[in-house]
Amino acid sequence: MTIGLMKNSLENTSRRDFLVKSAATSGALAIGFTLPGLANGAPAPDYGSEVTHWVVIQPDDTVVIRIARSELGQGSFTGLAQLVAEELQCDWSKVQPVYADVNMHIKRNRIFKSMSTGGSRSIRDSQEYIRKAGAAARQMLVAAAARDWGVPAAECRAQDSVISHASGKRTTYGKVAAAASTMEIPTDIALKSPGEWKIAGTSPARFDIPAKTNGSQIYASDVRLPGMLFASVTRSPVFGAKLNSYDESKAMAMRGVKQVVADEDWVAVVADNWWRANKALLAMPIEWDKSEHDYVSSESIMQFLRTGIDADDVPVAREDGDVGAAFANAAKVLEAEYHSGFLNHATMEPQNATALYTDDRLEVWCGTQNGETTAAAASETSGMPLENVIVHKMHAGGGFGRRVFHQDYTKQAVKIAMAMPGTPVRLQWSREEDMRQGRYRPISLVKLRGALDKDGNWTGWHVRQADQSIILTVRPSMIKDGIDPINTRCFRDNPYAVPAFLNEYALRNPHVPPGFCRAVAHTNNPFYRECFIDELAHAAGKDPYQFRRPFLQGTMDLPLLDAVAEAIGWGTPAAAGVHRGIAVVDSYGSFTAAAVELSVENGKEIDVKRVVIAIDPGHVVHPDAVKAQMEGGVIWGLSFIMNEEITIENGRVAQGNFTDYPVLKLAHTPQIETIIMPSGGFWGGVGEPPIGAVIPAIGNALFEATGERVRSMPLNKLGYSYKS
Amino acid sequence: MTSLDVNGKQVTVDVEKDMPLLWVLRDELGLTGTKYGCGVAACGACTVLIDGQPVRSCVIPASSLGGKKITTIEALSADGKTHPVQKAWVQLQVPQCGYCQSGMIMAAAALLDRNKQPTDADINAAMTNLCRCGTYARVREAIQVAARSI
Numbered sequence: 060m061t062i063g064l065m066k067n068s069l070e071n072t073s074r075r076d077f078l079v080k081s082a083a084t085s086g087a088l089a090i091g092f093t094l095p096g097l098a099n100g101a102p103a104p105d106y107g108s109e110v111t112h113w114v115v116i117q118p119d120d121t122v123v124i125r126i127a128r129s130e131l132g133q134g135s136f137t138g139l140a141q142l143v144a145e146e147l148q149c150d151w152s153k154v155q156p157v158y159a160d161v162n163m164h165i166k167r168n169r170i171f172k173s174m175s176t177g178g179s180r181s182i183r184d185s186q187e188y189i190r191k192a193g194a195a196a197r198q199m200l201v202a203a204a205a206r207d208w209g210v211p212a213a214e215c216r217a218q219d220s221v222i223s224h225a226s227g228k229r230t231t232y233g234k235v236a237a238a239a240s241t242m243e244i245p246t247d248i249a250l251k252s253p254g255e256w257k258i259a260g261t262s263p264a265r266f267d268i269p270a271k272t273n274g275s276q277i278y279a280s281d282v283r284l285p286g287m288l289f290a291s292v293t294r295s296p297v298f299g300a301k302l303n304s305y306d307e308s309k310a311m312a313m314r315g316v317k318q319v320v321a322d323e324d325w326v327a328v329v330a331d332n333w334w335r336a337n338k339a340l341l342a343m344p345i346e347w348d349k350s351e352h353d354y355v356s357s358e359s360i361m362q363f364l365r366t367g368i369d370a371d372d373v374p375v376a377r378e379d380g381d382v383g384a385a386f387a388n389a390a391k392v393l394e395a396e397y398h399s400g401f402l403n404h405a406t407m408e409p410q411n412a413t414a415l416y417t418d419d420r421l422e423v424w425c426g427t428q429n430g431e432t433t434a435a436a437a438s439e440t441s442g443m444p445l446e447n448v449i450v451h452k453m454h455a456g457g458g459f460g461r462r463v464f465h466q467d468y469t470k471q472a473v474k475i476a477m478a479m480p481g482t483p484v485r486l487q488w489s490r491e492e493d494m495r496q497g498r499y500r501p502i503s504l505v506k507l508r509g510a511l512d513k514d515g516n517w518t519g520w521h522v523r524q525a526d527q528s529i530i531l532t533v534r535p536s537m538i539k540d541g542i543d544p545i546n547t548r549c550f551r552d553n554p555y556a557v558p559a560f561l562n563e564y565a566l567r568n569p570h571v572p573p574g575f576c577r578a579v580a581h582t583n584n585p586f587y588r589e590c591f592i593d594e595l596a597h598a599a600g601k602d603p604y605q606f607r608r609p610f611l612q613g614t615m616d617l618p619l620l621d622a623v624a625e626a627i628g629w630g631t632p633a634a635a636g637v638h639r640g641i642a643v644v645d646s647y648g649s650f651t652a653a654a655v656e657l658s659v660e661n662g663k664e665i666d667v668k669r670v671v672i673a674i675d676p677g678h679v680v681h682p683d684a685v686k687a688q689m690e691g692g693v694i695w696g697l698s699f700i701m702n703e704e705i706t707i708e709n710g711r712v713a714q715g716n717f718t719d720y721p722v723l724k725l726a727h728t729p730q731i732e733t734i735i736m737p738s739g740g741f742w743g744g745v746g747e748p749p750i751g752a753v754i755p756a757i758g759n760a761l762f763e764a765t766g767e768r769v770r771s772m773p774l775n776k777l778g779y780s781y782k783s
Numbered sequence: 784m785t786s787l788d789v790n791g792k793q794v795t796v797d798v799e800k801d802m803p804l805l806w807v808l809r810d811e812l813g814l815t816g817t818k819y820g821c822g823v824a825a826c827g828a829c830t831v832l833i834d835g836q837p838v839r840s841c842v843i844p845a846s847s848l849g850g851k852k853i854t855t856i857e858a859l860s861a862d863g864k865t866h867p868v869q870k871a872w873v874q875l876q877v878p879q880c881g882y883c884q885s886g887m888i889m890a891a892a893a894l895l896d897r898n899k900q901p902t903d904a905d906i907n908a909a910m911t912n913l914c915r916c917g918t919y920a921r922v923r924e925a926i927q928v929a930a931r932s933i
Contacts, residue, residue, distance in 0.1 A: 132879030132916050264876065271881030272872045272888060273863035274816015274856035281815035289810060314799065332798075333819075334806035407820055407828060407882040407915045456818070457915050458883030490821045683876055687921070691879060694917025717825040717913060726907035728919040783907075 074265050108236035110199055111194035111244050112170050113143055113159075116236035120220050122149045125159035127171035128181035129428050130267050131458040133746050134684030135181045137265045141680055142186055145259040146250065147195030149232060150220040156266055161430035161450040169431075176428040177463045177575060179647040179744020182680055184744055187250075194248045196239070203238035204230050253678055253739065262683035267454060279426040279453040282413045284483040287613035288317055289488060290475050291318070291337035292327040293345065293466075294496050297710035298570050300350035302326065310339035319343070320478045327475050352710040357400055357502070360569045360707060364504040367525025367565025368396070374541035374566075376551040380559030385519025389510035393598050397507070397587040399772040401705035402500035403714075404576050405722060408456020409493040410468035414476035415483040416441065421448045421473065424485075425773045426455030428463040436466035440473045460575035464533050467496050493718055495712040498574025499705055501527035501546070503583055507591045515599030517610065519559035522550045522588075528566050529573040541566060549751070554645060555592075555610040572709060578692075581646045581751035582699055586772065589642035589755030594768060602640050603759060604629050615738070616643050619652035619673045622734050626671045627654035638666060640760025644751035649676040649743030653696075653752035655729075659764040665774075666782040667697065667727070669756065672749055673734035677741035685745050689733045691748025698723035700754045701774045701781060728783040785846050789814070790858035796845065804840040804848060805829045808855060815858040816885050820913070827912030830886035833879050837893035856885040859892060868892045871929035879916035887912045891926050900930055 060176070111424040130136040136156040142153050159171045161565045173184060197217050202223040205212035207230075215224050220232045253260065270276035295302065305326050307319040313334035316655035320327045326345055334335035335642035367373060386392060414425040420444040427433040430452045438445040455462055472486040488496070510519035528543040537544055542564050544551075550562045574580065596606035605622050611617040620643040626632070633639055636658045643652040656669040670693050677686050702721045706713045714720040754772070761779075763769050769777060786795050789812065796811045808814040808831070817840060820828030824839040831840045832854040833872035864873070868891045871877075878884045887910070894901055894909040901909070906923050914922070 173871055264873070267881070268876055268878050269864065269882050271878040272869045273859070274814075274885050275863060276881055277815070278882060280819065281809075283813055283815065319873065332802075332806055332810040334802055334810065335799075405915060407826070407913065408818070409820075443931060455880060457880045459915075487819070490823075680886075687876065687879060687918070690920050691917030694914075694919060698917075716823050717821050718823060722913055722915060723911045723917070723919075724913065725919040725922060728923065731920050 093627070108240040109234055110196040110239050111192045112167070113189055114147060114196040116232050118233045120150070120153050120231050120233035121218070122147065122154045122232065124154055124156050125171065126156045127159040127164070127174045128185070129176040129430070129452060129458065130454045131176060132267070133181070133688060134265050134681055135176065136267050137191060137263065138182055138680040138684060139185065140266070141259045141263070142190050143193035145256055146190045147197050148217050148219070149467060151258055151263060153220055158430070158452045161291035161434050161452065161671045162448065163678065164431060165434060165445055168288040174429050174431045175463065176458065177460055179746040179748065183648055183692045183742035183744055191248045192249060192251050195245050198248070198254065199239040199662070200232050200235050202242060207235065207238065215767070224313070225691045259504070259680050260682070262681050265684065272476035276454060278408055278456050279413065279424050280408055280411050280456065280487060281292050282424045282453070284413070284415070284506065287413070287483040287485055288329050288331060288473070288479070289333035289336050290320070290327045290329045290486040291333060291340045292325050292471055292486060293492060294325040295341055295347045295534040296495060296712070297347065297350045297352050299352060299574055300324065300547045301348040303346040303348045305343055305345040307343060310343045313339040313342065313512050314698040316478060318491070319474045322471070322474055325471060327471065327486065329475060329479065329484055333642055337489055350710060355570060355710045356708055357706045360502055360571070361398065361504060363569060364502065364525040364567050367567045368504055368506050368523055370565060372499050373523065373563045376542045376547040376562040376564045378561050380519070382519050382521055382559040382561040385559035386508065386521070388512070389518060390513040391511040391598055392507045393511070393594055394589055395507055395594060395770060396504065397585045397590070397770045398504040399586070400502050400706070401571060402576055402699060402703050403494060403497040403705050403720060404457070404461035404574070405494065405720060406455070406457030406459060406461055409488045409490050410461070410470045411485065411487040413483060413485040414472040416473065416476040416480050419447060422451065422471060423448070423473065424451040425452060425469055426453045426458070427466070428458045428460070428464060432464065433466055433469050436469045437473050440470045440479055459577040460579070463575060465495065465574065490717070491715040497705065497712070498572050500576035500579070500582055501529060501573045502569070503527070505587045507587065509591065509595045511599050514669060515601055517557055517595055517599070517606070521561045522771060523563040523565065524550065525567050527568050527573050529575055529579070530600065531566065531568060537567070546580045548580045548646065549588055549644065553588065554614040556612070556614045557610060561564060571712070577695060578646065578747040578750040581644060581747065582754070583772070585642065585644040585751035586700070586754045586758060588757045589752070590768070590770070591643065593755070593759040593762065600720065607643065611643070615650045615675065616652070618647055618736070619643055619650045619675055622673045622736060623652040623654035623671045626673070626732060626734060627656060627669065627689060629654065638760050638763035640756040640758065640763060641751040642755035642759060646748045646751055647744035648741065649674055649745065649748040651748045651752050653756040655753070655760050657757070657760045657764060659761070660782060663778045664780055664782040668751060669730045669732065671732045672753065674745070674748060675736050675738050676745050676748070677683070677737055677739060679735060679737045685735055686733045688745045689749040690731050693731050693753050694723050694728065696750045696753030697727065699750070699756065700757050700772050701779065704773050704776070727783055786849055787845060788851065789853045792857060800846045801844050804843050804845040804853070805833070807808060807845040808840065814855050814857055818843060818882055818885055819886065820883065825913070826883070828883050828886040830889040830912065832889055832893055835893065835896060837890045856889060859888065866892060867929040867932045868895065868925070871925040875921050875925045875928060876911060877918050877921040877925050879918055883912060883914045887914065887922060891922070891929070894926065895930055895933060899933060901926060
């Protein structure tokens, strides 16, 4: 990254001085217009007195809280603001969250720490330093008032943006903010215990919602600038193949078309209306080079993975006890293979970015999960120094990991804009492009073996994984001794206290580009693990819930398993024709479990009646947002196991739209019962954890209902469907 | 030239006969509340009302809509917040990323316009819009809340 080069150009500039400068040089105002709709439901302008770099207070007492992470609908604008406001002890009705400026972040030596919005980390990674920022700001505001009044700060009280003293003196944050902003930021700060919280731990209305109910929320897709043109792009359908030739004559003659821009593996058409740009692109003859991957298929990739399953020797991720002896002494040995294919994020807002390039400046408007990564990608693509790159973060129409690392759409938008200096160009991918140029949840094949003794006790297991590593493509240094630390999650770090356990990992990367997709390895590994444990339980003649419990004693997983078992009524008879399944998974620092009830009609029509999902994320900042993430996670789990698969034919993606990549619909939404049981003492994630346990719970209930053990996803390939 | 009645205003646009309404709204008229999701009427993000009926604007040519009343999310209520569906959406905190919600809300408004007391089965049949964040449980509940308030 070029970020490291951007050392402290303004480190010695005073905060107030910086504000004046940044107001003059950054943001859309500098080029003489405002974005439509921003007045409605949009954050306050970032002006006022910067008390700390996270808290800006305006004279009318408005508290602007800068949010470094992205709002993807998970509620970060509200939850992160709650944590700051809790310690600031300000009037919540005066709070206005605003994106922390990416350019300011870079120029001030990465003052907002991480801007990454992935790995379910927005709250858990930043909670401590943003709470401290709120507390520091409160101390400074109180100190400013105390100094003004000539009384000890310790005698002053701060609550709801009002500072008061026993003498009857009274002022507000807005009146003392300018004085406070000149003070040193204290570093010795005590934080409240969560038991003292009044704002955090409650569910105020989310800031981002009203504008999302009346069309006024401006997504990156909705950016409209004076003179702006629209572009549609197509990249080589066989990943990695180069552009051979194209004939732009017909496209250039079509109405509204302004320019054709090509790069080594893509072609874009720029027009005065996106539909015209896309129509011309579709009409353009384009030839791609032949590639060594032209004959790759999902089947050939699966055969490639099988070489990892069949190999004599593969890297060991974890080994406990004597696995050889456990299997040699077993009364019963179970062996099974599980697999699943590629998945696409399929965000409802297809990838897009707007760029405006001039001689000395590059502006990008983008829905991104990391504004800093977007800025770095724009800088590297254009050669524009990072300090001259302005990224306008827009709320994203879904992220799920697609908008973190790759920024392929940003790079394309920048290149197109560079071909048309001074003209803003908004690149919009078609849905088909979005489906075929994904960064896919990897394909995987896993062989599991389990050993049971004569009493049906689980004495050993052996898991060999063969799959595609994402981290190899983005941070290869994280691969140690051939082990992908992310793809081995759920096995390598499993909580079951089985005496002998061997986890082997065979890295097998095909040419299809992989990416982090919401819950990542916890979209598939829990299915393999928890369904196989269910197989072991049945082989042992034991109840699947009771079979698991002895191996989870003393873990933080067990209370979750118990909670969903109780809620679903495990151990009591289900209604006639209704069958249950259960599973437990920990991920992203949180503990979850799921139990489901379903029935099966006509042999293959699944009617999911209830899903009980429980989570222990340690602390909860916004309970209703956590509940919403759990509800959404259940939908993802149900959609993944039944509907979704990206397949490869002739080196390219076979699917192109929601017609052949069907995602779950409302009609298939079961009754969802959420259990939030924070135990305190740690901070876990929430966005991804709810998905993992749902998928195996469905698989396990399906076995109870049909006697058929499903060992691959999606189930529609096995003839199943959800009952309509 | 095509004359259209959009949100109670007469507008004239000079577009090709086959340009879908979605792109007239978004790229010619600047009404960006209606979203592009798929272009093949599969996701519903582009849902608008035409003479009160929910229509996926990404596949219907604007040129076919002369004399019809087109209503977009921007005009569902005069102030952007008082339609019963909008109120229920805020009350139940339905949206997550929100990108599908313009279309979802227009489809829900159309459903309630023709069916004041929809059953779950009615909602299942009418609400075929896709939401990737998975807000469906709240969409269903919010429609019931809105129905009770009408």
